[in-house]
Structure formats: C-alpha cells, structure tokens
Amino acid sequence: MSQTILVTGASGNVGREVLRSLKDKPATIRIASRSPVPLGEQQNPNTVYLDFEDPTTYLNAIAGCQSVFLLRPPAISNMKATLNRFIDTVREVGVQQIVFLSVAGADRNPIIPHYTVEQHLQNHPGDWTILRPGFFAQNLGSAYRSDIRNEDRLYLPSGRGRVAFVDLRDVGQVAADALVSWKTHQGKAYTLTGPQAFSFEEVAECLTSSLGRKIRYDSASIWGYARHLQRQNLPGAQILVQTLLHLGLRFGQAETVDPTLERLLGRKPLDVRDYITDHAQLWRKGST
Ligand SMILES: NC(=O)c1ccc[n+]([C@@H]2O[C@H](COP(=O)([O-])OP(=O)(O)OC[C@H]3O[C@@H](n4cnc5c(N)ncnc54)[C@H](OP(=O)(O)O)[C@@H]3O)[C@@H](O)[C@H]2O)c1
Secondary structure: EEEEEOOOOOOHHHHHHHHHHHHOEEEEEEEEEOOOOOOOOOOOEEEEEEEOOHHHHHHHHHOOOEEEEEOOOOOOOOOOOOOHHHHHHHHHHOOEEEEEEEOOOHHHOOOOOHHHHHHHHHHOOOOOEEEEEOOOOHHOOOOOOHHHHOOEEEEOOOOOOOOEEEEEHHHHHHHHHHOOHHHOOOOEEEEOOOOOOOEHHHHHHHHHHHHHOOOOEEEOHHHHHHHHHOOOOOOOOHHHHHHHHHHHOOOOOOOOOOHHHHHOOOOOOOOOOOHHOHHHHOOOOOOO
C-alpha cells in the first residue's frame, strides 16, 4: 500500500518544488494550506486546512499520514507554541518520518528559530531528516524580483560577499527522496548549497546577458537597505531579519560550498546561472 505524505508550506517557494518532485513518486500527496481550494467542482480532495497557530487544525491534517514535510513559515517565530507542538501531535499519531526544512548554520545558532525545532526533533531518535539549505537562488525571483524587473538593479547591503546559491529544484528532489525512502535518510542532517559561489556583481552580469538589458548591482548601506524595505511596507521584524541576513552575506556567511548535495543527487547541483537562464521571463518588463 502506498504511503500518504503531508506537505506543509505547499503554496510557497520550497513546498512547490517538493510537490513537483513528489509527482512521480509512489505515494499519495496531501497538501496543507490555510486556503484550501473551495468546495465545488474545483475541490482538490487532497488539500487540508492547517494553521500552525491553531492546534485544533493539526489532527485532521495529519490523520492517516506516514510522512510529513515540515516548513517553518517566515512569519512564525514562536517555535515552541507552533511547530514543536505540531511535531508532538505528529508523533502521537504515529507518523514515521518528518523532513524538516531548516537553514544552513541553524544547528550552531540558538537565535535562529529553526534551532529550537531541530533540538526538539533530535530528542527523539531517528524519525526525522533535517535539510539545511543555504541561500536560495529563488530569492531572485521573489524578494528581489521587483527591483530587477522595475528598476534594473539588485540593491543589497552585501558588498562583495559571495554566495553559493542553492536551487530549490534540487532541494525539492532531496526532500522528496527523504520523504519516500525515509529509511536511507532518517537521523541525518544535510547542509545543501550550490556548487559554486557567486558575487552579486556576477549575478547582475548573468541577468544582463539573459535579459538583454543592463542590470546593475548597487551595494546598499545598512540604513539605505532598511529604508528600501520600509518603502515596500514590510513589517519591522522582517526588515531587521532581512537586513542582518544580507549583511552576513557581506562577511561570507553563505559562501562555503558543501559537497553533500552533489553526493545526494548523484550529479552536479544547479547553480544560480541555471536558475536565471530557466526563469528569464520573471524579470521581463511588464511581466506579472
Ligand atoms: N530565503 C532563503 O534564502 C532561505 C534559505 C534557507 C532557509 N530558508 C527558510 O525557508 C523557509 C521559507 O520557505 P518559503 O520561501 O517556501 O516560504 P514562503 O514562500 O513564504 O511560503 C510560506 C508557506 O508557509 C505557509 N504558512 C504561512 N503561515 C502559516 C501558518 N500559520 N500555518 C501553516 N502554514 C503557514 C504558507 O501557506 P498558506 O498561506 O497556503 O497557508 C506558505 O505555503 C523559512 O523557514 C526560511 O527560514 C530560506
């Protein structure tokens, strides 16, 4: 009998790629969202309502599942009351595998919210796999998209820092394998980066040649960047986190290439140039 896998964060950048990679796997996929497809002809029978901030939604979402892909939504910061509580329920109903999307370095830094979740998972032997991706190539198509499309620039306080961008298409593939062939991956934590580090100057050059128009990299000051985010009406906490994160890039925090992803995939991982070439339509003028 094929197993049932619950995918949380399914409508986001990572979850989308996990779903894509699960498509050809011998499993029934259940999508968790706070916006299930409305009743009627369009209803997707595999969509369930799940809100990490409402524990009464947990049991119905996970009943009958054997595996769970767990994503920490960026807006949630109290891990104990949300994700850890969800993990407890998942364990109570006998789910056998939890694949948690953490972040590179979370195991060494208690300030990062994912640290608390990693600790909680590791209290229980062997029903988990932790993925620790580095900086996403997909940030170019989400957080930076309007700057590139509308202003022909990357505006970041990251100086000359280099980044080993990881492509979520590769992360999705590793997650899908860990969800289906869980015995191979249980009790393991993987740091996942791209195969080469690039400066933002180089990223801007690659965008320029893919799009056929000049895209420049403007190195922002800390305050200039924070004001830039403020003008986009982002919440204060997010402005702080995003500014600190990009400042870290300046000091090489996401520069190190880790060989784990190549080993797991059995091929060279995609790099940021692949992402740009394959998604050039995202930054065309007027694209929606
Ligand atoms: N950006 C990077 O470079 C990077 C690098 C390493 C790790 N990460 C980590 O990646 C994660 C972000 O992934 P992402 O980019 O895929 O996020 P995203 O695109 O912002 O998607 C967030 C997802 O969370 C769901 N969600 C939001 N609030 C929820 C709630 N209260 N209960 C249940 N689900 C909720 C949303 O689904 P619905 O709205 O449908 O419910 C959505 O699918 C973060 O943990 C971040 O730290 C990011």
